[in-house]
Amino acid sequence: MNRRTYHNKWHMSARVLRHLTLLLALVLMLVPVHGWLKLLQPYWLALVLIYWVLEAPERNGLFTAFFYGLLLDVLYGSLLGNHSLSLLVIAYLVGKYARQFRMTSFWQLALIVGALLLNDLFIRALIDWLASGQKPRIQDMLPVLTGILVWPWLKLLLDHLHARSRR
Amino acid sequence: MSATRETHLTELPLFRFLLLELACILLMVLDYHTHIGRPIRQTLSALTYPLVQVVRLPQQLWANAELAFTRQERLLKDNTELKRQLSNARMNLLQLEVLQQENQRLRRLMHMREQLPLRTTAAFVININTGTQRHRAMIDRGQRDGVFPGQAVLDLHGLAGQVDTTELASAHVILITDPGHALPVEVLRSGQRSIAYGQGKHRLILPEIAKSADIHPGDILITSGFGGVFPRGLKVARVTAVTPSRNGAFQQASAQPFANLEHLKEVLLVWPQMPEKSTKAAQDRTDDTHSPSMQMDAIPTQSGHTP
Numbered sequence: 264m265n266r267r268t269y270h271n272k273w274h275m276s277a278r279v280l281r282h283l284t285l286l287l288a289l290v291l292m293l294v295p296v297h298g299w300l301k302l303l304q305p306y307w308l309a310l311v312l313i314y315w316v317l318e319a320p321e322r323n324g325l326f327t328a329f330f331y332g333l334l335l336d337v338l339y340g341s342l343l344g345n346h347s348l349s350l351l352v353i354a355y356l357v358g359k360y361a362r363q364f365r366m367t368s369f370w371q372l373a374l375i376v377g378a379l380l381l382n383d384l385f386i387r388a389l390i391d392w393l394a395s396g397q398k399p400r401i402q403d404m405l406p407v408l409t410g411i412l413v414w415p416w417l418k419l420l421l422d423h424l425h426a427r428s429r430r
Numbered sequence: 431m432s433a434t435r436e437t438h439l440t441e442l443p444l445f446r447f448l449l450l451e452l453a454c455i456l457l458m459v460l461d462y463h464t465h466i467g468r469p470i471r472q473t474l475s476a477l478t479y480p481l482v483q484v485v486r487l488p489q490q491l492w493a494n495a496e497l498a499f500t501r502q503e504r505l506l507k508d509n510t511e512l513k514r515q516l517s518n519a520r521m522n523l524l525q526l527e528v529l530q531q532e533n534q535r536l537r538r539l540m541h542m543r544e545q546l547p548l549r550t551t552a553a554f555v556i557n558i559n560t561g562t563q564r565h566r567a568m569i570d571r572g573q574r575d576g577v578f579p580g581q582a583v584l585d586l587h588g589l590a591g592q593v594d595t596t597e598l599a600s601a602h603v604i605l606i607t608d609p610g611h612a613l614p615v616e617v618l619r620s621g622q623r624s625i626a627y628g629q630g631k632h633r634l635i636l637p638e639i640a641k642s643a644d645i646h647p648g649d650i651l652i653t654s655g656f657g658g659v660f661p662r663g664l665k666v667a668r669v670t671a672v673t674p675s676r677n678g679a680f681q682q683a684s685a686q687p688f689a690n691l692e693h694l695k696e697v698l699l700v701w702p703q704m705p706e707k708s709t710k711a712a713q714d715r716t717d718d719t720h721s722p723s724m725q726m727d728a729i730p731t732q733s734g735h736t737p
Binding site: 286289290292293294295296301304323325326329332333334335337338339340341342343344345347348351352354355358359390394395396397398 | 443444446447450451453454455456457458461462467470471474475477478481482484485557558559560561566568594595597602608609610
Protein backbone atom coordinates (compact mmCIF):
# COMPACT_ATOMS: atom_id res chain seq x y z
CA MET A 264 0.00 0.00 0.00
CA ASN A 265 1.30 3.37 -0.90
CA ARG A 266 1.95 5.68 1.97
CA ARG A 267 -0.24 8.48 0.80
CA THR A 268 -3.45 6.47 0.40
CA TYR A 269 -2.80 4.89 3.76
CA HIS A 270 -2.56 8.33 5.25
CA ASN A 271 -5.78 9.44 3.58
CA LYS A 272 -7.66 6.42 4.75
CA TRP A 273 -6.58 7.03 8.28
CA HIS A 274 -7.79 10.59 8.10
CA MET A 275 -11.13 9.63 6.66
CA SER A 276 -12.02 7.12 9.26
CA ALA A 277 -10.85 9.29 12.14
CA ARG A 278 -13.00 12.09 10.79
CA VAL A 279 -16.00 9.80 10.47
CA LEU A 280 -15.45 8.65 14.04
CA ARG A 281 -15.21 12.26 15.16
CA HIS A 282 -18.53 13.24 13.67
CA LEU A 283 -20.18 10.01 14.73
CA THR A 284 -19.21 10.50 18.36
CA LEU A 285 -20.25 14.15 18.28
CA LEU A 286 -23.65 13.20 16.88
CA LEU A 287 -23.96 10.51 19.52
CA ALA A 288 -23.18 13.13 22.16
CA LEU A 289 -26.04 15.24 20.78
CA VAL A 290 -28.40 12.27 21.01
CA LEU A 291 -27.29 11.66 24.61
CA MET A 292 -28.12 15.26 25.40
CA LEU A 293 -31.66 14.74 24.11
CA VAL A 294 -32.45 11.70 26.21
CA PRO A 295 -35.28 12.69 28.51
CA VAL A 296 -34.45 12.15 32.16
CA HIS A 297 -36.47 13.31 35.10
CA GLY A 298 -35.98 14.41 38.64
CA TRP A 299 -32.50 14.60 40.10
CA LEU A 300 -30.99 12.68 37.19
CA LYS A 301 -31.80 15.63 34.96
CA LEU A 302 -29.68 17.86 37.17
CA LEU A 303 -26.76 15.46 36.88
CA GLN A 304 -26.76 15.06 33.11
CA PRO A 305 -23.25 15.94 31.91
CA TYR A 306 -22.62 18.20 28.95
CA TRP A 307 -21.69 15.35 26.61
CA LEU A 308 -21.17 17.49 23.55
CA ALA A 309 -18.57 19.67 25.27
CA LEU A 310 -16.74 16.63 26.66
CA VAL A 311 -16.51 14.91 23.29
CA LEU A 312 -15.48 18.17 21.64
CA ILE A 313 -12.71 18.67 24.21
CA TYR A 314 -11.43 15.19 23.46
CA TRP A 315 -11.23 15.71 19.72
CA VAL A 316 -9.66 19.15 19.87
CA LEU A 317 -7.13 17.77 22.32
CA GLU A 318 -6.35 14.86 20.00
CA ALA A 319 -5.98 16.91 16.86
CA PRO A 320 -5.51 20.61 17.70
CA GLU A 321 -4.01 21.23 14.26
CA ARG A 322 -7.35 20.32 12.70
CA ASN A 323 -8.89 23.50 14.07
CA GLY A 324 -11.99 22.46 15.94
CA LEU A 325 -13.48 25.96 15.85
CA PHE A 326 -15.80 25.30 12.93
CA THR A 327 -16.82 21.98 14.43
CA ALA A 328 -17.65 23.73 17.69
CA PHE A 329 -19.63 26.41 15.90
CA PHE A 330 -21.59 23.94 13.79
CA TYR A 331 -22.46 21.47 16.53
CA GLY A 332 -23.34 24.29 18.91
CA LEU A 333 -25.77 25.56 16.32
CA LEU A 334 -27.32 22.10 15.98
CA LEU A 335 -27.79 21.97 19.74
CA ASP A 336 -29.43 25.39 19.67
CA VAL A 337 -31.91 24.16 17.08
CA LEU A 338 -32.59 21.01 19.10
CA TYR A 339 -33.07 22.87 22.37
CA GLY A 340 -34.93 25.79 20.84
CA SER A 341 -32.50 28.16 22.50
CA LEU A 342 -31.22 31.38 21.01
CA LEU A 343 -29.21 30.59 17.85
CA GLY A 344 -25.54 30.95 18.71
CA ASN A 345 -25.99 30.44 22.45
CA HIS A 346 -24.31 27.07 22.67
CA SER A 347 -22.04 27.85 19.70
CA LEU A 348 -20.52 30.76 21.55
CA SER A 349 -19.68 28.82 24.68
CA LEU A 350 -18.37 25.79 22.75
CA LEU A 351 -16.19 28.08 20.63
CA VAL A 352 -14.49 29.34 23.78
CA ILE A 353 -13.81 25.75 24.85
CA ALA A 354 -12.48 24.77 21.44
CA TYR A 355 -10.22 27.81 21.26
CA LEU A 356 -8.77 27.39 24.73
CA VAL A 357 -8.19 23.66 24.31
CA GLY A 358 -6.68 24.17 20.85
CA LYS A 359 -4.34 26.86 22.12
CA TYR A 360 -3.07 24.94 25.12
CA ALA A 361 -3.42 21.41 23.76
CA ARG A 362 0.28 20.65 24.10
CA GLN A 363 0.39 21.70 27.74
CA PHE A 364 -2.87 19.93 28.50
CA ARG A 365 -1.56 16.67 27.07
CA MET A 366 1.54 16.86 29.22
CA THR A 367 -0.42 17.11 32.44
CA SER A 368 -1.42 14.03 34.37
CA PHE A 369 -4.61 12.15 33.70
CA TRP A 370 -6.35 13.47 36.81
CA GLN A 371 -5.15 17.00 36.45
CA LEU A 372 -6.62 17.00 32.99
CA ALA A 373 -9.99 16.05 34.48
CA LEU A 374 -9.80 19.15 36.68
CA ILE A 375 -8.92 21.31 33.69
CA VAL A 376 -11.95 19.88 31.92
CA GLY A 377 -14.01 20.87 34.96
CA ALA A 378 -12.68 24.42 34.76
CA LEU A 379 -13.54 24.59 31.06
CA LEU A 380 -17.08 23.32 31.73
CA LEU A 381 -17.53 25.85 34.51
CA ASN A 382 -16.42 28.67 32.25
CA ASP A 383 -18.84 27.43 29.60
CA LEU A 384 -21.62 27.34 32.19
CA PHE A 385 -21.02 30.96 33.16
CA ILE A 386 -21.20 32.09 29.55
CA ARG A 387 -24.48 30.30 28.95
CA ALA A 388 -25.97 31.45 32.25
CA LEU A 389 -25.11 35.02 31.32
CA ILE A 390 -26.75 34.67 27.91
CA ASP A 391 -29.87 33.05 29.40
CA TRP A 392 -30.08 35.80 31.98
CA LEU A 393 -29.70 38.58 29.41
CA ALA A 394 -32.08 37.04 26.88
CA SER A 395 -34.89 35.56 28.95
CA GLY A 396 -34.33 36.78 32.50
CA GLN A 397 -33.70 33.26 33.72
CA LYS A 398 -31.79 33.40 36.97
CA PRO A 399 -28.98 30.87 37.40
CA ARG A 400 -29.41 28.23 40.08
CA ILE A 401 -26.74 26.55 42.15
CA GLN A 402 -27.96 23.12 40.96
CA ASP A 403 -26.94 24.02 37.41
CA MET A 404 -23.33 23.51 38.51
CA LEU A 405 -23.87 19.78 39.08
CA PRO A 406 -23.22 18.85 35.41
CA VAL A 407 -19.70 20.23 35.88
CA LEU A 408 -19.07 17.71 38.65
CA THR A 409 -20.54 14.82 36.69
CA GLY A 410 -18.53 16.01 33.70
CA ILE A 411 -15.32 15.70 35.69
CA LEU A 412 -16.33 12.23 36.87
CA VAL A 413 -17.32 11.06 33.41
CA TRP A 414 -14.31 12.54 31.60
CA PRO A 415 -11.66 9.85 32.44
CA TRP A 416 -13.96 7.04 31.27
CA LEU A 417 -15.00 8.92 28.19
CA LYS A 418 -11.35 9.58 27.34
CA LEU A 419 -10.45 5.92 27.76
CA LEU A 420 -13.35 4.85 25.59
CA LEU A 421 -12.64 7.38 22.85
CA ASP A 422 -8.90 6.59 22.99
CA HIS A 423 -9.76 2.96 22.41
CA LEU A 424 -12.08 3.73 19.48
CA HIS A 425 -9.62 6.23 18.05
CA ALA A 426 -6.75 3.72 18.18
CA ARG A 427 -8.88 1.13 16.42
CA SER A 428 -9.94 3.55 13.70
CA ARG A 429 -6.28 4.30 13.04
CA ARG A 430 -5.52 0.74 12.12
CA MET B 431 1.79 23.65 10.85
CA SER B 432 5.38 24.81 11.02
CA ALA B 433 6.18 27.80 13.20
CA THR B 434 8.64 29.30 10.77
CA ARG B 435 6.14 29.54 7.94
CA GLU B 436 4.66 32.96 7.62
CA THR B 437 0.99 32.77 8.42
CA HIS B 438 -1.74 34.91 7.08
CA LEU B 439 -3.94 36.78 9.47
CA THR B 440 -6.89 34.66 8.40
CA GLU B 441 -5.05 31.48 9.34
CA LEU B 442 -4.49 32.55 12.91
CA PRO B 443 -6.68 30.60 15.31
CA LEU B 444 -7.29 33.74 17.34
CA PHE B 445 -8.58 35.58 14.29
CA ARG B 446 -10.90 32.74 13.36
CA PHE B 447 -12.06 32.45 16.93
CA LEU B 448 -12.90 36.13 17.20
CA LEU B 449 -14.62 36.08 13.83
CA LEU B 450 -16.81 33.12 14.74
CA GLU B 451 -17.49 34.58 18.16
CA LEU B 452 -18.65 37.77 16.54
CA ALA B 453 -20.83 35.74 14.19
CA CYS B 454 -22.41 34.01 17.20
CA ILE B 455 -23.19 37.27 18.97
CA LEU B 456 -24.59 38.76 15.78
CA LEU B 457 -26.70 35.64 15.25
CA MET B 458 -28.08 35.80 18.78
CA VAL B 459 -28.99 39.46 18.53
CA LEU B 460 -30.62 38.94 15.15
CA ASP B 461 -32.44 35.82 16.32
CA TYR B 462 -33.74 37.73 19.32
CA HIS B 463 -35.03 40.72 17.39
CA THR B 464 -35.82 39.46 13.91
CA HIS B 465 -37.10 36.41 12.08
CA ILE B 466 -33.73 35.48 10.64
CA GLY B 467 -33.59 32.37 12.82
CA ARG B 468 -36.49 30.73 11.04
CA PRO B 469 -34.86 29.74 7.76
CA ILE B 470 -31.69 28.71 9.63
CA ARG B 471 -33.63 26.50 12.00
CA GLN B 472 -35.63 25.08 9.14
CA THR B 473 -32.48 24.14 7.23
CA LEU B 474 -30.59 22.72 10.18
CA SER B 475 -33.61 20.79 11.41
CA ALA B 476 -33.21 18.54 8.38
CA LEU B 477 -30.06 17.37 10.16
CA THR B 478 -31.35 17.46 13.70
CA TYR B 479 -34.73 15.82 13.19
CA PRO B 480 -33.24 12.36 12.61
CA LEU B 481 -31.50 12.76 15.98
CA VAL B 482 -34.83 13.51 17.60
CA GLN B 483 -36.25 10.43 15.94
CA VAL B 484 -33.41 8.33 17.33
CA VAL B 485 -34.47 9.36 20.82
CA ARG B 486 -38.15 9.04 20.05
CA LEU B 487 -38.19 5.64 18.39
CA PRO B 488 -37.41 3.51 21.47
CA GLN B 489 -40.11 5.39 23.37
CA GLN B 490 -42.67 4.68 20.68
CA LEU B 491 -41.63 1.04 20.49
CA TRP B 492 -41.99 0.78 24.25
CA ALA B 493 -45.43 2.38 24.13
CA ASN B 494 -46.52 -0.04 21.40
CA ALA B 495 -45.13 -3.02 23.27
CA GLU B 496 -46.92 -1.90 26.39
CA LEU B 497 -50.15 -1.62 24.45
CA ALA B 498 -49.68 -5.06 22.94
CA PHE B 499 -49.21 -6.67 26.31
CA THR B 500 -52.01 -4.87 28.10
CA ARG B 501 -54.58 -7.33 29.33
CA GLN B 502 -57.72 -7.44 27.28
CA GLU B 503 -60.00 -6.91 30.24
CA ARG B 504 -58.20 -3.67 31.04
CA LEU B 505 -58.70 -2.54 27.49
CA LEU B 506 -62.38 -3.41 27.73
CA LYS B 507 -62.66 -1.46 30.95
CA ASP B 508 -60.91 1.50 29.37
CA ASN B 509 -63.21 1.25 26.41
CA THR B 510 -66.42 1.39 28.46
CA GLU B 511 -65.01 4.26 30.50
CA LEU B 512 -64.17 6.20 27.35
CA LYS B 513 -67.63 5.53 25.91
CA ARG B 514 -69.16 6.90 29.07
CA GLN B 515 -66.98 10.00 28.88
CA LEU B 516 -67.85 10.47 25.24
CA SER B 517 -71.60 10.37 25.85
CA ASN B 518 -71.16 12.84 28.68
CA ALA B 519 -69.17 15.13 26.44
CA ARG B 520 -71.84 14.85 23.74
CA MET B 521 -74.52 15.86 26.22
CA ASN B 522 -72.47 18.87 27.28
CA LEU B 523 -71.85 19.80 23.68
CA LEU B 524 -75.59 19.72 22.97
CA GLN B 525 -76.22 22.18 25.76
CA LEU B 526 -73.26 24.26 24.70
CA GLU B 527 -74.59 24.56 21.17
CA VAL B 528 -77.87 25.96 22.41
CA LEU B 529 -76.00 28.40 24.63
CA GLN B 530 -73.72 29.40 21.83
CA GLN B 531 -76.59 30.19 19.50
CA GLU B 532 -78.23 32.19 22.21
CA ASN B 533 -74.98 34.02 22.84
CA GLN B 534 -74.52 34.72 19.15
CA ARG B 535 -78.03 36.12 18.93
CA LEU B 536 -77.53 38.36 21.96
CA ARG B 537 -74.24 39.59 20.57
CA ARG B 538 -75.96 40.48 17.35
CA LEU B 539 -78.59 42.36 19.30
CA MET B 540 -75.88 44.29 21.11
CA HIS B 541 -74.04 44.94 17.82
CA MET B 542 -70.93 43.12 18.93
CA ARG B 543 -68.75 40.98 16.76
CA GLU B 544 -69.70 37.37 16.59
CA GLN B 545 -67.31 34.98 18.22
CA LEU B 546 -66.25 32.13 16.07
CA PRO B 547 -65.47 28.73 17.48
CA LEU B 548 -61.76 28.03 17.77
CA ARG B 549 -60.08 26.06 15.06
CA THR B 550 -57.45 23.72 16.43
CA THR B 551 -55.04 21.04 15.32
CA ALA B 552 -53.82 18.28 17.60
CA ALA B 553 -50.10 17.73 18.13
CA PHE B 554 -48.08 15.37 20.26
CA VAL B 555 -45.42 16.45 22.67
CA ILE B 556 -42.05 14.86 21.94
CA ASN B 557 -40.53 13.63 25.16
CA ILE B 558 -36.95 14.95 24.94
CA ASN B 559 -34.64 16.98 27.06
CA THR B 560 -34.91 20.72 26.41
CA GLY B 561 -31.78 21.83 28.21
CA THR B 562 -31.42 24.43 30.90
CA GLN B 563 -34.48 26.29 29.73
CA ARG B 564 -36.84 24.34 31.88
CA HIS B 565 -40.38 25.29 30.97
CA ARG B 566 -40.26 24.24 27.38
CA ALA B 567 -41.70 21.43 25.34
CA MET B 568 -41.17 20.17 21.82
CA ILE B 569 -44.13 19.23 19.63
CA ASP B 570 -44.27 17.17 16.46
CA ARG B 571 -45.74 19.85 14.19
CA GLY B 572 -43.64 22.49 12.52
CA GLN B 573 -43.35 24.95 9.69
CA ARG B 574 -44.54 22.50 7.10
CA ASP B 575 -47.81 22.22 9.06
CA GLY B 576 -48.10 26.00 9.14
CA VAL B 577 -47.15 26.41 12.80
CA PHE B 578 -45.92 29.95 13.49
CA PRO B 579 -44.16 31.61 16.44
CA GLY B 580 -46.62 33.08 18.90
CA GLN B 581 -49.32 30.52 18.17
CA ALA B 582 -51.40 29.60 21.22
CA VAL B 583 -51.02 26.06 22.52
CA LEU B 584 -53.72 24.43 24.67
CA ASP B 585 -54.08 21.15 26.38
CA LEU B 586 -57.49 19.67 27.16
CA HIS B 587 -57.74 21.53 30.47
CA GLY B 588 -56.52 25.00 29.58
CA LEU B 589 -53.87 27.20 28.01
CA ALA B 590 -50.42 25.60 28.01
CA GLY B 591 -48.20 28.16 26.29
CA GLN B 592 -47.19 29.58 22.94
CA VAL B 593 -44.96 28.47 20.10
CA ASP B 594 -41.48 29.95 20.48
CA THR B 595 -39.38 28.60 17.63
CA THR B 596 -40.36 26.48 14.67
CA GLU B 597 -38.41 23.92 12.73
CA LEU B 598 -39.44 22.01 9.66
CA ALA B 599 -41.39 19.24 11.36
CA SER B 600 -41.23 20.27 14.99
CA ALA B 601 -41.65 23.33 17.16
CA HIS B 602 -40.60 24.48 20.60
CA VAL B 603 -43.32 25.68 22.94
CA ILE B 604 -42.66 28.08 25.79
CA LEU B 605 -44.99 27.22 28.66
CA ILE B 606 -46.93 29.87 30.58
CA THR B 607 -44.99 28.94 33.73
CA ASP B 608 -41.63 29.90 32.15
CA PRO B 609 -40.06 32.81 34.05
CA GLY B 610 -39.72 34.69 30.77
CA HIS B 611 -43.39 34.44 29.87
CA ALA B 612 -46.00 37.15 30.44
CA LEU B 613 -49.68 36.58 29.72
CA PRO B 614 -52.51 39.14 29.65
CA VAL B 615 -55.38 37.66 31.66
CA GLU B 616 -58.71 38.70 33.08
CA VAL B 617 -60.74 37.42 35.98
CA LEU B 618 -63.74 35.61 34.54
CA ARG B 619 -66.07 36.67 37.37
CA SER B 620 -65.27 40.37 37.55
CA GLY B 621 -63.55 41.18 34.27
CA GLN B 622 -60.54 42.56 36.16
CA ARG B 623 -57.51 42.62 33.86
CA SER B 624 -53.91 41.90 34.79
CA ILE B 625 -50.76 40.19 33.58
CA ALA B 626 -49.74 36.72 34.73
CA TYR B 627 -46.02 35.96 34.78
CA GLY B 628 -44.54 32.50 34.85
CA GLN B 629 -42.87 31.73 38.11
CA GLY B 630 -41.37 28.32 37.48
CA LYS B 631 -42.51 25.54 39.78
CA HIS B 632 -45.72 25.23 37.74
CA ARG B 633 -47.25 28.41 39.10
CA LEU B 634 -48.23 31.81 37.79
CA ILE B 635 -47.93 35.09 39.61
CA LEU B 636 -49.93 38.31 39.10
CA PRO B 637 -47.70 40.87 40.82
CA GLU B 638 -49.53 44.12 40.20
CA ILE B 639 -53.23 44.17 40.94
CA ALA B 640 -54.79 47.36 42.27
CA LYS B 641 -55.80 47.13 45.92
CA SER B 642 -59.38 47.91 45.06
CA ALA B 643 -59.56 45.17 42.44
CA ASP B 644 -62.08 42.40 42.83
CA ILE B 645 -60.10 39.18 42.96
CA HIS B 646 -60.41 36.26 45.36
CA PRO B 647 -58.89 32.82 45.75
CA GLY B 648 -60.83 30.40 43.59
CA ASP B 649 -61.42 32.87 40.76
CA ILE B 650 -60.88 31.60 37.27
CA LEU B 651 -58.45 33.46 34.99
CA ILE B 652 -59.01 33.57 31.24
CA THR B 653 -56.94 35.13 28.47
CA SER B 654 -57.97 38.72 27.87
CA GLY B 655 -56.87 38.81 24.25
CA PHE B 656 -54.76 41.93 24.82
CA GLY B 657 -51.55 42.06 22.88
CA GLY B 658 -53.15 39.99 20.18
CA VAL B 659 -51.10 36.85 20.75
CA PHE B 660 -53.83 34.74 22.32
CA PRO B 661 -57.49 34.66 21.38
CA ARG B 662 -59.76 35.93 24.12
CA GLY B 663 -61.45 33.64 26.58
CA LEU B 664 -59.16 30.64 26.97
CA LYS B 665 -59.15 29.16 30.43
CA VAL B 666 -55.75 29.72 32.06
CA ALA B 667 -55.56 29.18 35.79
CA ARG B 668 -57.33 29.26 39.12
CA VAL B 669 -56.28 31.85 41.71
CA THR B 670 -54.90 30.11 44.78
CA ALA B 671 -53.88 33.01 47.01
CA VAL B 672 -54.13 36.80 47.13
CA THR B 673 -51.64 38.64 49.31
CA PRO B 674 -50.54 42.27 49.70
CA SER B 675 -47.38 43.01 47.69
CA ARG B 676 -44.12 43.70 49.44
CA ASN B 677 -44.35 47.49 49.35
CA GLY B 678 -48.04 47.43 50.17
CA ALA B 679 -49.11 49.51 47.18
CA PHE B 680 -50.60 46.60 45.29
CA GLN B 681 -51.86 43.15 45.95
CA GLN B 682 -50.48 40.10 44.24
CA ALA B 683 -52.05 36.79 43.40
CA SER B 684 -50.63 33.39 42.62
CA ALA B 685 -52.49 30.97 40.40
CA GLN B 686 -52.37 27.31 39.46
CA PRO B 687 -52.64 26.60 35.72
CA PHE B 688 -55.44 24.29 34.60
CA ALA B 689 -53.23 22.66 31.97
CA ASN B 690 -51.34 19.63 33.11
CA LEU B 691 -47.96 21.19 32.34
CA GLU B 692 -45.87 18.61 34.15
CA HIS B 693 -47.15 15.75 32.06
CA LEU B 694 -47.98 17.38 28.76
CA LYS B 695 -48.70 14.70 26.15
CA GLU B 696 -51.23 15.94 23.65
CA VAL B 697 -51.73 19.59 22.82
CA LEU B 698 -53.97 21.64 20.54
CA LEU B 699 -52.64 24.38 18.29
CA VAL B 700 -55.04 27.29 17.85
CA TRP B 701 -55.40 28.90 14.44
CA PRO B 702 -56.21 32.57 14.17
CA GLN B 703 -59.76 33.39 13.12
CA MET B 704 -60.26 35.03 9.78
CA PRO B 705 -63.96 35.50 9.17
CA GLU B 706 -63.74 37.00 5.67
CA LYS B 707 -60.65 35.38 4.29
CA SER B 708 -60.47 31.71 3.56
CA THR B 709 -59.16 29.56 6.36
CA LYS B 710 -56.57 28.02 4.09
CA ALA B 711 -54.89 31.37 3.69
CA ALA B 712 -54.75 31.67 7.45
CA GLN B 713 -52.90 28.45 7.63
CA ASP B 714 -50.45 29.34 4.92
CA ARG B 715 -49.53 32.64 6.46
CA THR B 716 -46.61 32.22 8.72
CA ASP B 717 -45.81 35.66 10.06
CA ASP B 718 -47.12 36.53 13.48
CA THR B 719 -48.00 40.14 12.81
CA HIS B 720 -51.67 39.35 12.34
CA SER B 721 -53.69 38.86 15.45
CA PRO B 722 -57.04 37.51 16.43
CA SER B 723 -57.86 40.97 17.70
CA MET B 724 -61.29 40.85 16.12
CA GLN B 725 -62.24 38.83 19.13
CA MET B 726 -61.53 41.63 21.54
CA ASP B 727 -64.44 43.67 22.76
CA ALA B 728 -64.67 46.62 25.04
CA ILE B 729 -67.22 45.10 27.37
CA PRO B 730 -66.05 42.05 29.28
CA THR B 731 -68.54 39.27 28.87
CA GLN B 732 -68.69 35.85 30.35
CA SER B 733 -68.83 34.00 27.11
CA GLY B 734 -65.27 32.84 27.00
CA HIS B 735 -64.98 29.12 27.13
CA THR B 736 -63.09 26.86 24.85
CA PRO B 737 -65.77 25.10 22.89
